Amino acid sequence: MAHEKQLNRTGWFFILPSSILLLFFIVYPIFYSFYLSFTSTRGIVSQFVGFKNYVRMFGDPMFFLALKNTFTLLLIQVPIMLVLSITFAAVLNNKKVRFRGFFRTAIFLPAVTSLIAYSILFKMLFSYDGLINNTLLSLSIIDSPLQWMTTPKLATFVLILAMIWRWTGYNMIFYLSAMQNISEDLYEAASIDGASKVRTFFTITIPLLKPIILFTTVMSTIGTLQLFDEPMNLSQGGTTSSMVGPDNVFLTLSVYIYNICFKYTPNFGYAATVSYAILLIIALLTFVQFTLSRDKEEVMRRRIEKETKKMVKEGLR
Amino acid sequence: MNIKPKIGSFLLYAFLSVSAFFSIFPFFWIIIGSTNSALDIQKGKLSFGDQLITNFTKLFGESDMGRALFNSAKIAILTVFLSLLVTSMAAYGFQMYKSKAREKTYSFFLLTMMIPFASLMIPLFQIIVVFRMLNSHLAIILVASISVFMIFFFRQSFVNYQTEILQAARVDGAGELRIFFTIFFPSMRSTYAAGAIYAFMTSWNAYLWPLIVLQSNDKRTATLLISSLSSSYTPDYGVIMSGIALATLPVIVVFFAFQKQFVQGMVGSVKQ
Numbered sequence: 001m002a003h004e005k006q007l008n009r010t011g012w013f014f015i016l017p018s019s020i021l022l023l024f025f026i027v028y029p030i031f032y033s034f035y036l037s038f039t040s041t042r043g044i045v046s047q048f049v050g051f052k053n054y055v056r057m058f059g060d061p062m063f064f065l066a067l068k069n070t071f072t073l074l075l076i077q078v079p080i081m082l083v084l085s086i087t088f089a090a091v092l093n094n095k096k097v098r099f100r101g102f103f104r105t106a107i108f109l110p111a112v113t114s115l116i117a118y119s120i121l122f123k124m125l126f127s128y129d130g131l132i133n134n135t136l137l138s139l140s141i142i143d144s145p146l147q148w149m150t151t152p153k154l155a156t157f158v159l160i161l162a163m164i165w166r167w168t169g170y171n172m173i174f175y176l177s178a179m180q181n182i183s184e185d186l187y188e189a190a191s192i193d194g195a196s197k198v199r200t201f202f203t204i205t206i207p208l209l210k211p212i213i214l215f216t217t218v219m220s221t222i223g224t225l226q227l228f229d230e231p232m233n234l235s236q237g238g239t240t241s242s243m244v245g246p247d248n249v250f251l252t253l254s255v256y257i258y259n260i261c262f263k264y265t266p267n268f269g270y271a272a273t274v275s276y277a278i279l280l281i282i283a284l285l286t287f288v289q290f291t292l293s294r295d296k297e298e299v300m301r302r303r304i305e306k307e308t309k310k311m312v313k314e315g316l317r
Numbered sequence: 318m319n320i321k322p323k324i325g326s327f328l329l330y331a332f333l334s335v336s337a338f339f340s341i342f343p344f345f346w347i348i349i350g351s352t353n354s355a356l357d358i359q360k361g362k363l364s365f366g367d368q369l370i371t372n373f374t375k376l377f378g379e380s381d382m383g384r385a386l387f388n389s390a391k392i393a394i395l396t397v398f399l400s401l402l403v404t405s406m407a408a409y410g411f412q413m414y415k416s417k418a419r420e421k422t423y424s425f426f427l428l429t430m431m432i433p434f435a436s437l438m439i440p441l442f443q444i445i446v447v448f449r450m451l452n453s454h455l456a457i458i459l460v461a462s463i464s465v466f467m468i469f470f471f472r473q474s475f476v477n478y479q480t481e482i483l484q485a486a487r488v489d490g491a492g493e494l495r496i497f498f499t500i501f502f503p504s505m506r507s508t509y510a511a512g513a514i515y516a517f518m519t520s521w522n523a524y525l526w527p528l529i530v531l532q533s534n535d536k537r538t539a540t541l542l543i544s545s546l547s548s549s550y551t552p553d554y555g556v557i558m559s560g561i562a563l564a565t566l567p568v569i570v571v572f573f574a575f576q577k578q579f580v581q582g583m584v585g586s587v588k589q
C-alpha cells in the first residue's frame with residue numbers, strides 16, 4: 001500500500017513541471033483574457049465596462065471585415081488544399097508509380113520553410129516587376145504586368161496560392177500514413193470484382209480515411225482562424241503599414257487583434273473580446289465538424305487517436 | 318496494346334512532375350537569388366550571379382544577421398532541451414503511472430490545445446511585463462517550452478513501451494527519476510529525435526510571440542530580422558534572399574539529417 005502511494009506521488013511529480021507552466025502560460029491567461037474582455041484599458045488605467053466591448057464588436061465594421069477575410073480563406077483555401085493533398089497521397093501511395101520517394105519529398109519540402117520565408121518569397125514573386133509578371137509577359141499570356149499585390153482579388157488569390165503551396169505536402173503526409181494502414185487485400189478484392197481505381201478510391205479509401213479527413217479539417221480550420229504570419233508578411237510594409245494588404249484584404253482576425261494591441265492606441269480589453277470571438281468560433285466549428293462526421297463515435301475516437309499517433313510520427317519525418 | 322493506359326500514365330507523370338517543379342522551384346530561386354543583385358532578381362534572372370559576397374557583406378554588416386542567427390540558435394536549442402524534458406516527463410507520468418485523476422488531468426491538458434494563441438497573447442504580454450521579462454529571450458523559451466501537442470506526441474509514442482523493464486529496475490532498487498533518465502530515455506532516443514525536430518522547427522520559425530516580446534534590434538531573431546528587411550521602404554531583394562537562404566538552410570539540414578534516424582525509429586516500433 002505504502003509503495004503504491006509512493007508511485008502515485010511519483011506520477012504527479014513527473015507531471016508537475018508541465019502543470020506549473022500550463023497554469024502560468026495557458027490556464028491563467030485564458031481566464032484573465034475572459035476578465036479583460038469586460039474591461040476597457042487605456043494605457044495602465046483599466047476599468048470594468050460590462051458587455052460594452054461585446055456590443056462594440058457587433059457594430060465594428062473592421063471586425064466583420066476580418067471575419068469575412070478569414071472565412072473567405074477557410075471556405076476556398078482549405079477545401080482546395082485538402083483535395084489536392086488527398087489526391088497526391090492516393091497517387092503516391094500506389095506502388096506502381098515510379099520515383100515515389102522523390103515526388104513525396106519534393107511535394108513535402110515546402111512544409112519545412114518558415115511561414116515568414118515563404119510569405120516574403122511569394123510577395124517578391126508576385127511583385128509588379130517580379131518574376132511571375134515577367135514570365136507571363138514573355139510568354140505573351142498577359143499584355144501588361146498585373147497589379148498582383150495591390151488589387152484586392154488578386155492579392156487574395158496570391159495568399160491562397162501561397163498557402164496551398166506551403167501546406168499541401170504537409171497534409172499529404174497525414175493521408176499517406178493513414179493509407180498505408182489500409183489492407184492491400186481490400187483493394188485486391190475490389191479489383192477482382194472489377195472495380196476501377198477511381199471507384200475503389202471513392203468506395204474504399206475515402207470512407208476509411210474519414211477520421212483523418214476530420215482531423216486535418218479541424219486542424220486547418222484552427223490554423224486558418226489563427227492566421228497571422230502570412231498576411232502580415234505578404235502585405236507591403238508588414239507591421240508598420242496602415243493597411244494590411246490592398247483594401248485590408250489581409251486583415252485576418254489575429255492580425256486585427258495584434259493591431260488593436262500594438263498598432264493603434266492599445267486597448268487590451270477590446271482585443272481580448274475579439275480573441276474570445278475566435279475561441280468561440282473555433283469551438284463551434286470543431287463541434288459542427290465532429291457532429292457532421294459522427295458515426296459510432298467511440299470507434300472513431302479510438303481510430304483518430306491511433307491514426308494521430310502514426311501521423312504525428314510521419315508528419316515530423 | 319491498349320493506348321489508353323499509356324496516355325493515362327503520361328498525364329499522371331506530367332501532373333506529378335509539374336507539381337514537383339512548383340514545389341521545388343522557390344528553393345532553387347532562393348539559392349539563385351542570393352547570388353544576384355536586387356535588380357537582376359527583379360528582372361527575373363534565373364542563373365547564378367556574382368553578388369553572393371556583396372549580399373552577405375550587407376546582410377552581416379548593416380543588418381547584423383550574425384547576431385540574429387546566434388539569437389535564433391540560442392533560443393531554439395534551449396527551447397528544445399527544456400520542452401523535451403518537461404513534456405516527455407509529463408507524458409511519462411501520464412502513461413506509466415496511470416490513475417483516474419491523472420487521466421482527467423490529461424483530458425484537460427488536451428482540451429487546451431484548442432485555445433488559439435491570440436487569446437493568450439495579451440495576458441502573456443502582461444505577465445512578462447510584470448516579471449520584467451520584456452525584451453528577454455527567457456520569455457520566449459519559457460512560453461515555448463510548454464507544448465501540449467508534444468505531451469500528446471510523446472505519450473502516444475510511449476504506449477508500446479514494455480513496462481516490465483521498469484519493474485525490474487525498481488526491484489533492483491533504482492529510484493524513479495534514475496529509471497526515467499538512465500533506462501527509459503536511452504531506449505526512446507528516436508522518439509526524442511522526432512520531438513526535437515518538431516520543437517526546433519517551431520522555435521526557429523516562431524514569429525508572432527518574438528515580435529511582441531523582443532523589441533530591441535540586438536535581441537531579435539533571424540525570422541524577425543528577415544521580416545523587417547522585407548517590410549522596409551527600400552527592400553533589397555538580394556540581401557533578403559540571402560537572409561532567407563541562411564535562415565531556411567538549418568531547418569532543411571535538420572530535416573534531412575534526422576530523417577534517417579527517424580525512419581529507423583519507426584521501423585523499430587513496427588518490429589515490436
